[in-house]
Amino acid sequence: MSDTYDTPDTRDMLDRTRQGVIGKGLDRPEGPLKVAGTATYAAEYARPGCAEGVLVGAAISKGRVTAIHRDAVMAMPGVLGVYSSERMLRRAAQGTAGEAPEQDVSTVDFPMQPVALVVAETFEQATAAAKALRIDYDDQSDDARFMPSDDNAEPADDPVEAGDLDRALREAAHVVDAQFTTPGHASAAMEPHAAIAEWEGRDLTLWGSLQMLSFNVAELADSLGIDPKHVRILSPYVGGGFGSKLGISHEAVAAALAAQDLGRPVRVVMSRQQVFQSIMRRSETEQRIRLGCGPDGRLTAFAHEALVSNLPGEDFSEPVTQASEFLYAGENRLLAVRKSDITRLTAGSVRAPGEAVGMQALEVAMDELAEAAGIDPVELRKRNLPDAVPGEGTPYSSRRLVQALDAGAAAFGWDQRSATPCARREGEWWIGHGVASAARVNILAKAEARVTLTADGHVVVETDHTDIGTGSYAVLGQIAAEMLGQPIDRTTVQLGDSRLPSGAGSGGSWGASSTGSAAFRACEAIRATLAQAVGCSADDLLLQDGKAWAEGVDPRPVTDLLTEDLTRTGRIEPGDLMEKVNQSTYGAFFCEVAVNAFTGETRIRRMTGAFGFGRVLNAKTARSQCLGGMVWGIGSALTEALQFDSRDGHLVNHDLAEYHVPVHADIPPMEVILLEERDPHASPIQAKGVGELGICGAAGAVANAIYNACGVRLRDFPMTPDRLLAHLPDPFAPAA
Amino acid sequence: MAQRPAARLTVNGQSHEISGDPRRSLLDVLRLDLGLTGTKKGCDHGQCGACTVIVNGRRINSCLTLAVMHDGDEVTTIEGLGQPDALSALQAAFVAHDGFQCGYCTPGQICSATAMIEEIRAGWPSAATADPADKPAIADAEIRERMSGNLCRCGAYDNILAAIRDAMDAEAAQ
Numbered sequence: 001m002s003d004t005y006d007t008p009d010t011r012d013m014l015d016r017t018r019q020g021v022i023g024k025g026l027d028r029p030e031g032p033l034k035v036a037g038t039a040t041y042a043a044e045y046a047r048p049g050c051a052e053g054v055l056v057g058a059a060i061s062k063g064r065v066t067a068i069h070r071d072a073v074m075a076m077p078g079v080l081g082v083y084s085s086e087r088m089l090r091r092a093a094q095g096t097a098g099e100a101p102e103q104d105v106s107t108v109d110f111p112m113q114p115v116a117l118v119v120a121e122t123f124e125q126a127t128a129a130a131k132a133l134r135i136d137y138d139d140q141s142d143d144a145r146f147m148p149s150d151d152n153a154e155p156a157d158d159p160v161e162a163g164d165l166d167r168a169l170r171e172a173a174h175v176v177d178a179q180f181t182t183p184g185h186a187s188a189a190m191e192p193h194a195a196i197a198e199w200e201g202r203d204l205t206l207w208g209s210l211q212m213l214s215f216n217v218a219e220l221a222d223s224l225g226i227d228p229k230h231v232r233i234l235s236p237y238v239g240g241g242f243g244s245k246l247g248i249s250h251e252a253v254a255a256a257l258a259a260q261d262l263g264r265p266v267r268v269v270m271s272r273q274q275v276f277q278s279i280m281r282r283s284e285t286e287q288r289i290r291l292g293c294g295p296d297g298r299l300t301a302f303a304h305e306a307l308v309s310n311l312p313g314e315d316f317s318e319p320v321t322q323a324s325e326f327l328y329a330g331e332n333r334l335l336a337v338r339k340s341d342i343t344r345l346t347a348g349s350v351r352a353p354g355e356a357v358g359m360q361a362l363e364v365a366m367d368e369l370a371e372a373a374g375i376d377p378v379e380l381r382k383r384n385l386p387d388a389v390p391g392e393g394t395p396y397s398s399r400r401l402v403q404a405l406d407a408g409a410a411a412f413g414w415d416q417r418s419a420t421p422c423a424r425r426e427g428e429w430w431i432g433h434g435v436a437s438a439a440r441v442n443i444l445a446k447a448e449a450r451v452t453l454t455a456d457g458h459v460v461v462e463t464d465h466t467d468i469g470t471g472s473y474a475v476l477g478q479i480a481a482e483m484l485g486q487p488i489d490r491t492t493v494q495l496g497d498s499r500l501p502s503g504a505g506s507g508g509s510w511g512a513s514s515t516g517s518a519a520f521r522a523c524e525a526i527r528a529t530l531a532q533a534v535g536c537s538a539d540d541l542l543l544q545d546g547k548a549w550a551e552g553v554d555p556r557p558v559t560d561l562l563t564e565d566l567t568r569t570g571r572i573e574p575g576d577l578m579e580k581v582n583q584s585t586y587g588a589f590f591c592e593v594a595v596n597a598f599t600g601e602t603r604i605r606r607m608t609g610a611f612g613f614g615r616v617l618n619a620k621t622a623r624s625q626c627l628g629g630m631v632w633g634i635g636s637a638l639t640e641a642l643q644f645d646s647r648d649g650h651l652v653n654h655d656l657a658e659y660h661v662p663v664h665a666d667i668p669p670m671e672v673i674l675l676e677e678r679d680p681h682a683s684p685i686q687a688k689g690v691g692e693l694g695i696c697g698a699a700g701a702v703a704n705a706i707y708n709a710c711g712v713r714l715r716d717f718p719m720t721p722d723r724l725l726a727h728l729p730d731p732f733a734p735a736a
Numbered sequence: 737m738a739q740r741p742a743a744r745l746t747v748n749g750q751s752h753e754i755s756g757d758p759r760r761s762l763l764d765v766l767r768l769d770l771g772l773t774g775t776k777k778g779c780d781h782g783q784c785g786a787c788t789v790i791v792n793g794r795r796i797n798s799c800l801t802l803a804v805m806h807d808g809d810e811v812t813t814i815e816g817l818g819q820p821d822a823l824s825a826l827q828a829a830f831v832a833h834d835g836f837q838c839g840y841c842t843p844g845q846i847c848s849a850t851a852m853i854e855e856i857r858a859g860w861p862s863a864a865t866a867d868p869a870d871k872p873a874i875a876d877a878e879i880r881e882r883m884s885g886n887l888c889r890c891g892a893y894d895n896i897l898a899a900i901r902d903a904m905d906a907e908a909a910q
Contacts, residue, residue, distance in 0.1 A: 001805015027832060027834070030839075031830075031831035031834075031836075032821070032823060032831060033839075034842050035814075035823060035839075035842055035846060036774065036814065036815070036817075036818055036820045036823060037772075037773070037775070037813070037815055037826040037842075037843040039815035042774065044767070097896030113867030122756075122757055123764060123768070124757045124759040125757075128759075188889055190841045191776070192777070192778065192779075223762065237837070237838075237839065238838060238891060239776070239840030240840060240889050241887070243906065271784070272779040272781065274779060378754065457907055468838055469838030482826075590799040599910055620834050623834075627891055627892065627893075628892065630889025630891070632891060655779060655783060656781075656784050656887060661885060661889055662882040662891070662893075663884040663893075664879075664880040664881070664884045664896070664897070665880045666884075667863075667894065669876075670894050
């Protein structure tokens with residue numbers, strides 16, 4: 001069988017197998033370890049003789065390090081070394097880079113960029129010495145630009161242009177032309193970036209908190225100038241990633257270099273402030289959306305333009321219009337993203353790059369168009385689903401957007417909503433309702449997994465894939481148990497060791513469907529061997545509860561058919577199907593808010609999300625992914641914003657007290673509807689990704705509900721009380 | 737050399753002598769010296785709650801306090817509440833309701849919730865209590881308010897609430 005996935009797998013294999021565990025909302029197998037505190041994260045390995053390293057950030061915004069006054073801190077108690085070298089990282093690696101990012105910390109690219117590592121016997125000694133370290137700089141920040149603007153932006157890469165947009169807008173019955181802004185966002189995973197490095201001769205072992213180990217090995221080896229075969233990374237538990245741990249970052253290389261020099265293990269854990277200041281931000285965006293439709297609400301003009309930013313030399317550009325390419329109709333189109341080079345920390349992937357901020361603006365614009373056209377916003381969306389990708393003609397694989405809108409509307413009680421704002425008042429609160437579509441691209445990535453059916457009837461799945469909270473341990477076990485007809489409690493999943501076959505890694509929502517498909521193929525190979533032993537074709541083989549049989553052949557324990565462990569490796573690579581058929585995930589959000597008529601405070605009262613993303617592999621963990629995405633949407637709508645100083649580019653709110661992620665009290669009762677779907681174009685297991693879908697558009701539903709509640713149409717996120725207050729209607733006026 | 741301060745504290749029923757660097761936080765003593773890495777460091781500034789432990793029956797952020805300040809204190813960490821094969825009712829409810837994803841904030845959530853249940857039972861009011869003179873109800877709004885010092889970036893809040901309700905209801909039914 002070819003590794004590439006070129007032909008849709010329509011056999012519905014996982015519907016024909018008999019074990020009955022696929023899709024079930026089983027508990028996470030690693031759950032007991034996590035709730036008991038015995039799951040071990042990167043910084044938590046006890047290595048004998050481990051020294052402690054603390055990174056030091058630059059005191060200038062841009063320039064060069066001219067002197068590091070090592071001697072003074074080397075004399076401090078316990079200090080073992082002060083490192084600042086051409087191999088240390090200036091920037092974190094972008095996702096799937098597979099090579100070293102910018103190195104050499106004698107140059108300063110952005111404020112608080114790590115420029116040195118201080119290592120001491122204890123964490124307290126290293127912290128004190130790092131604070132005392134004096135560094136001289138050649139400050140070149142006078143010629144730096146700290147604010148994104150049109151006049152320092154590059155032309156858009158690959159803009160989409162079709163038809164005659166200006167004419168279509170002129171002739172449209174209804175037009176929306178609106179400007180939006182979204183601020184920078186931080187991943188803010190709960191576990192700070194951490195590494196323990198230990199050398200044995202030429203071989204490096206790194207315990208890290210990383211999402212994509214095969215790429216990370218290549219990045220680390222390239223940074224150190226060594227052969228990747230000498231690098232092993234262990235990352236069995238990762239305390240959240242959300243894009244920030246796709247590539248290696250400063251602490252990993254610094255720990256490896258110091259450990260090599262000192263001949264003993266070195267641990268480097270970033271402070272929360274350092275994580276905020278030096279890893280990765282989601283770019284702020286300025287967006288202009290122009291929509292034009294006929295009297296029937298059908299889109300004829302669709303333009304989505306954005307300005308984003310990054311450090312000079314970084315290729316990554318927040319793909320703001322990614323879902324705009326395929327989601328709605330409109331033959332006359334313009335989609336363009338320009339990037340402005342500025343001096344702030346690296347911009348890169350933060351959960352659902354592109355759609356997270358593009359969809360929330362688009363979905364507000366669609367709400368505005370619905371109002372202008374006098375059409376219910378749910379109906380307007382349903383009327384604008386094209387038969388093929390506009391301008392391309394590419395057909396869609398499965399698309400459950402209509403079903404999501406309908407199922408969500410029914411569950412939420414959308415028919416009870418007032419179409420006019422300021423219609424409902426409860427005490428000092430305006431009550432309103434909003435809807436938004438969800439859409440996110442789906443990607444199949446190259447992956448490999450090894451599955452063993454042991455002679456005593458256990459299933460073992462092995463891959464260097466990671467579980468960053470996504471449920472990889474659960475779903476990979478379920479796929480293998482289902483395919484090999486073994487109870488789930490006889491199934492073990494080993495992850496997060498770079499010596500195991502290369503999984504897809506956790507990122508871009510592709511982990512479960514890609515690595516799951518590799519495991520699926522390994523299981524198919526095992527089934528073929530078992531079928532031979534049973535004396536039937538692989539198609540006719542029946543497996544359940546450890547027994548194998550076929551029509552006319554009595555069930556026998558699988559263990560009777562095995563004389564030794566049966567091990568197979570499965571592989572998958574994206575093929576033609578990714579190009580030929582648009583494979584995306586869809587959903588719909590419905591939200592009820594209360595806006596305080598006096599203070600402008602918004603409270604989310606309830607939220608419903610309905611999602612279609614191919615086969616559900618585990619209903620419990622999939623639902624949790626959706627819930628988490630919606631929580632991110634609420635943060636993006638109401639509280640989250642990175643604030644940069646316009647004078648020197650430094651991040652002002654660099655911690656969890658000042659960058660406001662949602663807390664328990666911000667989150668209402670939430671309802672998640674998982675739609676039944678199979679997408680044979682996406683993967684042989686007919687699954688797509690769900691790790692990011694729940695955020696893509698969610699903030700738009702909140703914004704639309706705010707408008708419906710109090711009649712204030714904000715186009716700047718987050719919608720904080722100060723922004724609403726100036727526009728609120730007379731709090732003493734009666735409801736409309 | 738000046739005599740270093742020392743403290744003797746009890747952690748999960750075991751007595752420990754603290755004789756190291758007086759700058760060391762209770763959190764770092766637990767993680768680095770006692771090997772109790774179930775208590776997590778998420779921010780080291782009392783902003784996230786991942787390091788929550790129970791000291792003399794009350795939940796605190798162990799990153800905001802120095803170990804040497806706890807002479808004579810009784811500390812309970814996540815490891816003291818249950819083991820993977822013998823979970824507390826609340827720990828088991830977190831698994832059943834998927835009250836976590838990455839698992840990093842989880843020990844702090846569970847320690848916090850364990851103490852919070854006692855606070856409600858003892859009648860302590862919160863900002864969500866309508867009348868501070870009344871005994872607070874076991875209500876979702878009370879739990880969400882009282883658990884707001886424990887951040888979960890994976891966004892498992894609804895599931896955490898369900899787990900806590902489940903454990904409280906099970907206890908109330910006994």
